[in-house]
Amino acid sequence: MGITAEQALFWIFAIPLMASAAGVIMARNPVYAAMSLVSAFFWLAGIYVLLTAHLLAFVQIIVYAGAIMVLFLFVVMLLSLTDAELGLEKMTALKVVGIVGTAGLLSLIVTALVQSGPRAMKAVGEDFGTVRAVGKILFTQYLLPFEATSVLLLVAIVGAVVVAKEKI
Amino acid sequence: MVPVTNYLALAAFLFAIGFVGVLVKKNAIIVFMCIELMLNAANLTFLAFARQQGSMSGHAIAFFVIAVAAAEAAVGLAIVIAVYRTRGTVSVDEVEVLRDS
Numbered sequence: 001m002g003i004t005a006e007q008a009l010f011w012i013f014a015i016p017l018m019a020s021a022a023g024v025i026m027a028r029n030p031v032y033a034a035m036s037l038v039s040a041f042f043w044l045a046g047i048y049v050l051l052t053a054h055l056l057a058f059v060q061i062i063v064y065a066g067a068i069m070v071l072f073l074f075v076v077m078l079l080s081l082t083d084a085e086l087g088l089e090k091m092t093a094l095k096v097v098g099i100v101g102t103a104g105l106l107s108l109i110v111t112a113l114v115q116s117g118p119r120a121m122k123a124v125g126e127d128f129g130t131v132r133a134v135g136k137i138l139f140t141q142y143l144l145p146f147e148a149t150s151v152l153l154l155v156a157i158v159g160a161v162v163v164a165k166e167k168i
Numbered sequence: 169m170v171p172v173t174n175y176l177a178l179a180a181f182l183f184a185i186g187f188v189g190v191l192v193k194k195n196a197i198i199v200f201m202c203i204e205l206m207l208n209a210a211n212l213t214f215l216a217f218a219r220q221q222g223s224m225s226g227h228a229i230a231f232f233v234i235a236v237a238a239a240e241a242a243v244g245l246a247i248v249i250a251v252y253r254t255r256g257t258v259s260v261d262e263v264e265v266l267r268d269s
Contacts, residue, residue, distance in 0.1 A: 010170045014178050021182055021205055025189040030197050037201050044182075044208055051175065051219040056211075056230050063234050068204065068241045075245045076197055079252055089194055090261075098191035106184040110177050118171035122222035134227045142228040149235045156239030164246035166253070 009050055017043035028089075030076045034069060041065040053129040175216035183209035196248050196258045200241065207237045 020043060023036030041064045048057035127133045138146050182205055189202030211230045218226025252258050 004169070006170055010174060014174075017178070018181055018185075021185045024198070024201055024205060025185060025193060027198075030195055030201075033198050033201055037204065040205070041208070044212065047175070047178070047212065048215060050170070051215045053215045053219070053227055053230070056215060056227055056234075059231065059234055060211075063238060064204070064208075068238055071241055071245060072197065072201065075248060078249070079197075079258060081195075081258065089192070095192050099188055102184050102187050102191070105187075106180055109180040113173045113176050113180070116173070118173055119220060121169060121172060121220050124219070124222045128219075128222070128224065129227060133224060134231070137224050137228050138231065141225070142232075145228075145232055149232055152239050153235060156242045160242040160246035163243065164249045 006050065010047070013043050013046035013050065017047065030081070031073070034072050034076060037072075038065050038069050041069070051129075052124060055129060055131050055134045172216050172220040175219075176213060179209045179212040179216065181209075182206070182212065194259045194261055196251070196260050196263075197245075199260060200244050200248070203244075204237060204241065207233055207240075 017040055020036045020040035024033045024040065027033040027036055041060060045057040045060040045065075048054075048060060186202040186205035186209060189205065190199050193199050193202065211233050214226040214230045214233070218224060218230075248258055251263055255263060257263065
């Protein structure tokens, strides 16, 4: 049983993805956490390509790694917190319970997944996940949610300005 | 062929990392980053099932999740700035005016 190219690529993307995700919560400095998160988004985009979600992979890089992370870095640098302001992470008993509980939840989900057995992927056509196909489904079946998203983004912009501005 | 189980387990791992971050981290900005990580885990699950079922509805949902994440980041970071301006801290442990004493 050899390793196929797809399996090799999965692990090539998955292992750095898990490492960078762990880096987000290991980093003490928010700038390092943000850079870790950017790298995690790039590896995740690779996983999306493996899932033949090409449009979503590009949206992931442009919107997440581009727009959202720039916003995060702006705020991190705007506040430019010193080490004293960041303070030390205190490990309270409640936090330890939270970590142990999350580890239990993760092992529960993974066990359930393994026991349900491997499910093969269905064969998909040539245009699965392309801009044309996803655009078509967005503008037909999901037209109302798509338009509602534009209202949501408008409300978010206005809300962000109102909340962050000192005086209106 | 990579089975869908691998992708789902990877998504569960990402979600767990994000959840631990939300529980443990003090800095509100890093807590927001961990929420983004959890949203990404949900997206990965949607796309994995979309690929397995051969249906593209999951792609549309993932698209909306990304839009909602962008809105959430904008409003959330505005709140962080407002809290920093009024209280001089972004530590989630120290912002406790609404806590029941």
